[in-house]
Amino acid sequence: MNILLAGGLGYIGSHIAVSLLENGHDVIIADDLSNSKIEVVDSIKKITNKEFKFYNADLKYIEKVEKIFAENKIDGVIHLAGYKAVGESCQQxxxxxxxxxxxxxxxxxxxxxxxxxxxLFSSSATVYKASNTMPLTEADELGPCNPYGRTKYFIEEMLKDEVASGSNIRAIILRYFNPIGAHESGLLGDDPNGIPNNLLPYISRVVTGKLEVLSVFGNDYPTPDGTGVRDYIHVVDLADAHLKAIDYMQKNKDIKIDFFNIGTGKGYSVLNIVDAYNKVCGGKVKYKIVARRSGDVAELYANPAKANKILNWHAKYDIEEMCASSYNYENKKDAK
Ligand SMILES: NC(=O)c1ccc[n+]([C@@H]2O[C@H](COP(=O)([O-])OP(=O)(O)OC[C@H]3O[C@@H](n4cnc5c(N)ncnc54)[C@H](O)[C@@H]3O)[C@@H](O)[C@H]2O)c1
Structure with a gap:
């Protein structure tokens, strides 16, 4: 298939591009570089040895989107383009x-x-109501508690309405839990512009001396060690879920819309991640405990049984492999 990857130069999109190209699909990437770098185009080409078209385009402008559709025969869209920082979404x-x-x-x-x-839409575990009991299934109650999560929720509703309108649009919504890790080549990884908001790129910058110390937001949550628990998933496993999702929609033309949790089903605390990272980097993670951050919940982890069964998708990587790949990426980036 010829797939348009909207926001495809970003952390997750670049890994999906590699998976698609390595599995016989063609891709067109559109990205405005607001949170990614142009060098990623070359990294994807280097890993896959395949060519693809790239549009430097802000997709808020309909004429830019229109140009991409007019110039290419597109079979499907993976929509990753968007802003993703919860804290910033509360301020702006x-x-x-x-x-x-x-x-x-x-x-x-x-x-x-x-x-x-x-x-195929990149949704998020943040669409679920915080009061649900863990692990979360797709049937659990929705109720995001911050503007970022509400954008994901509204888009899901928009997709439901569009499908229900009788248009030909078919949608598959993947609710990602916490993607971490990097491509084994060390050429692609999580490299946000500015100070990272997510745990792993922050830790990676601490261990390589670019940031001083990791702030752990709260150690008084009702969790085994008091720090927040999340469902971390290797970005390569996440990319693989997209391949399986496309395959599923191709083989089941009667499906108009479907939703899947994409997580491992295992919860790890912030301090579990610090320990795992310390094992791979030789104990260099400096951290301090600070006050809780508003908008954070104690625990968030998935029941991925639906994706396991229906998409035939299973996460393969464990937490140490995830941390090792992040560390490898950060070191290779520095060596460039
Ligand atoms: N990383 C996570 O923890 C996580 C978790 C759940 C869901 N998601 C969602 O998955 C998607 C991808 O996440 P990511 O971690 O790769 O983020 P990312 O910021 O690395 O990638 C998003 C890409 O979209 C681009 N973009 C943003 N606005 C754009 C616009 N108007 N026009 C064109 N390009 C635009 C950015 O430049 C960036 O390259 C996002 O929609 C995000 O909300 C991410």
Whole structure:
């Protein structure tokens, strides 16, 4: 298939691009570089030895989206383009609503106009209500507690409405838990512009001396060691879930919309991750405990049984492999 990867130069998108190219698909990547770097184009080509088209395009502008659809025969869209920092979304909600919703509306309008029927949307575990008991199933109650999560929730609702309208659009929604890790080549990884908001890129920058110390937000949660528990998943496993999701939608044309949790089903605390990272880097993670961060919940982990069964997808990597690949990426980046 010829897949448009919207936001495809970012952390997750670049790994999906590699998986798709290595499995016989063609890709077109569109990204405005707001949170990614142009060098990623070469890294993807180097890993896969394959060519693809790249559009430096802000997808908030319909004419830019239209140009991509007019110039290419697209069979499906994977929509990753958006802002993703929970804290920033609380300070600048309109920026989040504008970017995350308008890019989606533009993509859907062009899909309708150019007869493209399949969209795979990058949703998030943050769409679930915090009061649900763990592990989360797809049937659990939705109720995001911050503007970022609400953009994901509204987009899911938008996709439901679009499908229900009788248009040809078919949607598959993957609710990612906490992607970490990097490609084994060390050429792709999580390299956000500015100070990282996520745990692993932050730790990686601490152990390589670019940041001083990791702040662990709260050690008084009702969890085994008091720090927050999340479901960390290797980004390569996550990318593989996209291949399986496309395959599923291709083989089951009667499915109009479906939702899947993409996590390992295991919860690890922040201090578990610090320990695992210390094992691979020789104990260099400096951290301090600070106050809880608003918007954080004690625990969040998935029941991935539906994706295991229906998509035939299973996470393969363990937590030490995830940390080792991050460390490898950070070191290779520094050596460049
Ligand atoms: N990383 C996570 O922890 C996580 C968890 C759940 C869901 N998600 C979602 O998965 C998607 C990908 O996440 P990621 O971690 O790769 O983030 P990322 O920031 O690395 O990738 C997103 C990409 O979209 C691009 N982009 C943003 N706005 C754009 C616009 N208007 N036009 C064109 N490109 C635009 C950015 O430049 C970036 O390259 C996001 O939608 C995110 O919300 C991520």
């Amino acid at each position: 909600p309109l920026m989040y609503y504008e970017n995350n919703l308008i890019t989606t509306i533009n993509l859907l309008k062009c899909m309708r106009k150019y007869g493209v029927d399949l969209i």
